[in-house]
Amino acid sequence: MCSFSYFCLSSSSFLPDPVSNYLFILNPNSGTSIGKKPGFVKSTIETVARQSGHQAKIIFTEERAHATTLVAENLKIEEWKAIVAVGGDGTVNEIAQPLVGLDTPIGILPMGSGNGLARHLGLPLTLPAALKRLFEGTVTTIDSAQLNDIPFFCTAGMGFDAYVGHLFSQQSERGLATYVNVSFKSYWSYKPQSFRLNGSDINAFSLSFANAGQFGNNAWIAPAASLQDGFLDVVTISPFPKWYGTSLAYQLFTRQMKASQFISYQTVKEAFVETETPPMIHYDGEPLQLDTNKITVKIRPHSLKVII
Known part of the structure; x- marks a missing residue:
């Protein structure tokens, strides 16, 4: 069982x-x-x-x-x-x-x-x-997934999460407390970015591709995501008023994230993203500055054996 x-x-x-x-x-x-x-x-x-x-x-x-x-x-x-x-x-x-x-x-x-x-x-x-x-x-x-030529197994994305991941990687102390502190300080100055997602122009606070359901520390960005369904969950968080940040954080850490006025979900096997300039991304929490503004994200179904 x-x-x-x-x-x-x-x-x-x-x-x-x-x-x-x-x-x-x-x-x-x-x-x-x-x-x-x-x-x-x-x-x-x-x-x-x-x-x-x-x-x-x-x-x-x-x-x-x-x-x-x-x-x-x-x-x-x-x-x-x-x-x-x-x-x-x-x-x-x-x-x-x-x-x-x-x-x-x-x-x-x-x-x-x-x-x-x-x-x-x-x-x-x-x-x-x-x-x-x-x-x-x-x-x-x-399943596993790939962003351009970079494999990932949990989540990848760009926008606020990648920005925080970059700042977090520069800290001498790790752990949830440090991550929360970096996120809180970044939240007040971060500006949403423009993306072209599958041919549609969007302005987003963050754009995430979820193979697994969470970033880590039980921060569930895509509670319905499955590791065995052959799809990625694309999560777009649109710009929102500052007061909504508390509600968003609560949803994230109580596994209650769902489609709303500011949050949209779609399941895909492949996605194409264009940005104005090469973006900072994260893959499985690791930050990386890309040297291209064209990104392809795709699923690789049933591709990794793991002991559970």
Whole structure:
């Protein structure tokens, strides 16, 4: 019986082997805990893996995008029961990229600031419980998505969310409190932007593409989004009076976002966006300044295996 926080994913296979090799890739700069005690996290993984009858290889990342390189290198060395992301959505993204279309599943130990994909999947957020789920879980297949040539698995977008993501990435302290503080300060000065979405001109506070339902920290931008329906939820938040911001935040964090005077939803397999100048975007919470003003976003149905 499933016990996910939002919905039950259909599981396709069990993990039957009594002894299996797992590759764990740790981002020591993720979230609010790993950077402070990476040695403890590493020893816990080793202990639980050994007690569960599994073998664990653990590697630390050294810079942005290093996890992607590590996955590609280690896939050539041997077959893994799973390659496990130990970190936040950015780490999950880097590790999942080279696994798209392969039979090797990704496992997730959610140690990041937001953990959007893990929360949507209903994965435990504590290390011991997440390890137990990893070794006892099942493998299912979910959709992934792509913005131009950039894969994403949770959400991507532009506008206010990308602007806040950029400022948040520059902070020395991570976590929800820092994110809320940055968002609040940015809210009062941020100006909506012009977009051409699928041929229609719009002025928007933010434009989001949701594969999973939330950004992270249970901020549900698209509560009805499914990881297995072969569609993206496009969420457009139109300019609104400043007083409405409190209501918007309440809806976001209570999973009550729905179509309204200022919020519109549509489901698509592909979307085309043009902007006046190359925009700042975010993909799975990672900010990026594009060098083009033409953006194509599309779904890649049933393309990533994940342990749940």
